[in-house]
Amino acid sequence: MSDYILAKQNGRKIPLEDKIFGISNRAKKMIAEEGKDKVINATIGSLLDDDGNLVVLSSVVEVVKELEPVDFADYAPIGGIPPFREAVKKAAFGSFQPKRFTEAVSTPGGTGSIRNTIANYSSPGDKILTSDWHWAPYNTIAGEMGRSIDTYQMFDENGNFNAAAFAKKVDELTAVQGSLVVILNTPAHNPTGYSLTMEDWEQVMQAVKTAAPKAESIVLLVDVAYIDFAGDEEEYRKFLPKLEDVPENVLPIIAYSLSKTYTLYGTRCGAMICMAQTPEIAAEFKRVCEFSSRGSWSNSAKLAQVILSKIYKDPALLKRVNEERAGYREMLIRRGRAFEEEAKKCGLKIVPFDAGFFVSIPCDNPDEISKKLEADGLFIVPLAKGLRVSVASISEASCRKLPAMIKAAMAE
Ligand code: PLP
Structure with a gap:
């Protein structure tokens, strides 16, 4: 069979x-x-x-128990309720204050952010770049939309992050396709548990900056599904400023998930957050991602959006x-x-x-x-x-x- x-x-x-x-x-x-x-x-x-x-x-369960029926029964706006859109940026960035223009669009888990990024920043037939060790659903998500996953060897023979292999693939794919979506799952990568070091980040950003002048656009999707289970929250967010040092045609997007961080796996809540160089690029991001949401899952569930909003409204609870x-x-x-x-x-x-x-x-x-x-x-x-x-x-x-x-x- x-x-x-x-x-x-x-x-x-x-x-x-x-x-x-x-x-x-x-x-x-x-x-x-x-x-x-x-x-x-x-x-x-x-x-x-x-x-x-x-x-x-249990601190999250307490919030669930206090919800009103409208908090979970009602539709949320397509891109998320306004307090969630603010709260989720704080959850993703921690104490880091981006200098770029940020917009958050709610998605059903981190999965939705990956889906919408591929849908809007690549074309049918394109290859999406990630490491050879990767979360298998990336293939399914890309395949469902007529794209596929291409990979670079994640580690060299000495067990170091293979920045040279990464740079080579970024260069090759941008030359062939014009634009490229790169998925980096860090810190606490699934399935290896590896976290890019600051030196690795340096090399990743160098590779992207080298390829950018020849590219139409490069989207750097940072899948941070495990960020709050890696170690100290601030320490593991130290790479974020590095994402800002890129030309206008490079758009970093954070795929944020409430599944692990708030143990809300089944509520299907996450967000995609852009770090754009201009307000126009950020506004376009918001519009195209909301449009794409409408055509796939429509609104994201409201329940966990309300929960996160309440947590961020109350410092003692947070x-x-x-x-x-x-x-x-x-x-x-x-x-x-x-x-x-x-x-x-x-x-x-x-x-x-x-x-x-x-x-x-x-x-x-x-x-x-x-x-x-x-x-x-x-x-x-x-x-x-x-x-x-x-x-x-x-x-x-x-x-x-x-x-x-x-x-x-x-x-x-
Ligand atoms: N990215 C990685 C690497 C994952 O392992 C997961 C979940 O297992 C996700 C993203 C997204 O999870 P969710 O859609 O439940 O937020």
Whole structure:
């Protein structure tokens, strides 16, 4: 039986099931048949506590409980309610005050921001550039609109960010296409956990500035879905001023998501925020993105927009939310460190890791290895270039156990 449905009308090949949800379902089945203690499900992309329950910030839940029916039942304006548009800029930028012209347009999660950026700043047939290790839905989002993803090798042979490979691709694609959308997922990249260093940023911006004079436009989409789970909020926003030092035809866009930061995954809330050199470019951004929203999901859900607006109206509440999240972030960071330490001890090579929900292991036969591990009750995700472990969904004790199990399966 084929793994795909072939759409006769347009030749699209659609996988029979979403890979990650498929594995997760097999893990759930094994738990039901053999018991919870026999299974480690390291596939889930949400933060779970050590007992496998979803972490939901209680300070955010308090706000939910106080909502009025109109706060969630009513339509929001297409681009978002005004206080949300202001609040989300503060949430994304922290204490950084951009000198460029910013506009925020609400989207259903960070996913919506990625969709709208590709829809408006590339043409059908174009290639969208991201790293070889990347979040698989980028391919789906681009493919749904007749675009595709092209990649550069993210790390060189010494395990450093491969700025030369990045620059080469930016140059090549702008020469062929005229305009280019680049997706950078940092800090705490999915699936590797890597965060671009300030030196990496320097080189990224240099490459973009070198290509810009020959390009019609370059859009730098910074997907910051995990920014508040990487470490200190201010420290991990230090790259933001670097985005301002670009010519007029380079437009940085921040894809911001409330899914992880406010544990509001299911409310589908995020925003795309532009950093434009002129008010005209910012106004155009707002108009085209709202237009695109209208033609895809129409209005974004109002509920989480009201929640964020209320949080940013009340400094004491904002402080509590940030403090509560910081506690869980520490838990997540401990798990990542534990995995790293044990991997080092047993000689398991991992992809350069800094922080976040995932750790990746380079591997030539990921499907085979993950199948073997599933038989032993360990569920992880095989990717094109290796294996992805979600440290967000397993305990620190499991993080200590896994590297040796994976190493053994790879050695067999
Ligand atoms: N970008 C990356 C790399 C992600 O991993 C995710 C979620 O898993 C998102 C963006 C967007 O998530 P959402 O649409 O739930 O905000």
